[in-house]
Amino acid sequence: MKNLLLSLLILGALTTRAQKAEVRPTNEFVVTGLVKHEVRITLGDIGKLAAKDIPDLAVTSHQGEPRGNLKQVKGVLLKDLLQNIALKEDNPKLFSEFYFTFTASDNYKVVYSWNELFNSPTGNNIFIVTAIEGEPLQQMRNRILVITTTDFKTGRRHIKGLDKIVVGRTA
Ligand SMILES: Nc1nc2c(c(=O)[nH]1)N[C@H]1C(S)=C(S)[C@@H](COP(=O)(O)O)O[C@H]1N2
Ligand SMILES: [Mo]
Numbered sequence: 001m002k003n004l005l006l007s008l009l010i011l012g013a014l015t016t017r018a019q020k021a022e023v024r025p026t027n028e029f030v031v032t033g034l035v036k037h038e039v040r041i042t043l044g045d046i047g048k049l050a051a052k053d054i055p056d057l058a059v060t061s062h063q064g065e066p067r068g069n070l071k072q073v074k075g076v077l078l079k080d081l082l083q084n085i086a087l088k089e090d091n092p093k094l095f096s097e098f099y100f101t102f103t104a105s106d107n108y109k110v111v112y113s114w115n116e117l118f119n120s121p122t123g124n125n126i127f128i129v130t131a132i133e134g135e136p137l138q139q140m141r142n143r144i145l146v147i148t149t150t151d152f153k154t155g156r157r158h159i160k161g162l163d164k165i166v167v168g169r170t171a
Contacts, residue, residue, distance in 0.1 A: 021105070021106040021107060022106060023104060023105055023106045023108070023142070023160045023161040024105040024106070024161055025105075025140070025141060025142070025143045025144075025161055026104075026105055026143065026144045026161050026162055026163050027042065027043050027143070027144075028040055028041060028042040028043065028144075029041055029144060029162045029163055029164050029165060030163075030164045030165070031082065031085055031164070031165045031167065032164060032165070032166055032167070033101075033165075033166040033167035033168055034087060034088040034089070034098065034167045034168060034169055035085055035086060035087060035088060035167050036086040036087070036088055037086065039084075039085060041081055043137055043138060043143070043144070045081070046076055046081065046128055046130060046137065046144070047130070047137065049076040049077075049080055049081065050076070051074040051075060051076055051130045051131065052074065052075060052076070052077070052127075053073075053074055054073040054074060054075050054127060054129075054147075054149060055073075055149070056069055056070065056071045056072075056073065057069065057070040057073060057147060057149055057154060058154065059154050059155050059158050060153050060154055060155055061153065061155045062153055062155055062156050063153075064153060067155050067158075070129075070132055070147070071132070071133050072131070072132065072133045072134060073129060073131070073132055073147075074129070074130045074131040075127030075128055075129045075130055075147065076127060076128050076130055077123075077124070077126070077127060078117070078123075078126040078127060078128055078146065079117050079118055079123045079124075079126065081128065082117070082165075085167075087114075087167065088167075089169075095114045095115075095118075096113075096114060096115055097114075097169050097170045098113070098114040098167060098168065098169050098170075099111055099112065099113045099114065099167075099168050099169070099170065100112045100113075100114070100117065100165050100166070100167055100168075101165070101166045101167075101168060102146060102159050102162060102164075102165055103162075103163055103164050103165070103166060104159055104160055104161045104162055104163055105161035105162075105163045106161065108159065108160075108161075110146075110156065110157050110159055112126070121150070122148065122150060125148060125149045125150040126146065126147075126148050126157075127146070127147050127149070128144060128145070128146055128162075129142075129143075129145040129146070129147055142160040142161065143161070144161065144162040145158070145159065145160055145161075145162070146158070146159040146162055147159075
């Protein structure tokens with residue numbers, strides 16, 4: 001009985017921890033779901049692409065409050081990293097039914113549609129950050145960090161600790 005109570009207590013404590021999970025830095029992410037072949041993208045793969053200079057970015061919370069400024073930012077375009085991903089659909093017209101759920105290491109989730117990524121100006125402004133104020137990707141606490149620089153409230157899609165991208169399709 002004593003042991004059972006103790007087990008329940010420990011279990012309870014562990015579950016509470018899991019609910020307010022900390023963002024863990026990530027060193028790779030997978031692209032999975034409705035793709036022909038699952039792809040794993042590492043810091044090394046990200047480093048191979050040419051990084052662009054990105055203008056300083058004010059991060060605003062979902063309530064519009066300032067959450068800091070990102071300075072001397074460099075990044076690679078997310079759509080360049082994803083360009084070889086084959087959706088499980090051969091008719092390009094139907095790509096419009098697909099969406100991408102970006103999931104972070106603390107289970108924070110953000111959705112982008114296929115059109116948003118590949119067929120709109122927003123896609124030209126979604127970056128994986130490769131450096132902030134001279135600090136390289138391997139050392140960034142928030143790695144792997146995704147930003148969407150043209151958003152109104154930039155905090156929402158300032159995704160820290162990207163862990164996976166799950167490709168889905170609307171019902
Ligand atoms: N992994 C992860 N990224 C996240 C969040 C989160 O909870 N987990 N919160 C988002 C929100 S709502 C905001 S406003 C920004 C800025 O939050 P910060 O001040 O905690 O950095 O991070 C975004 N990125
Ligand atoms: Mo937020």
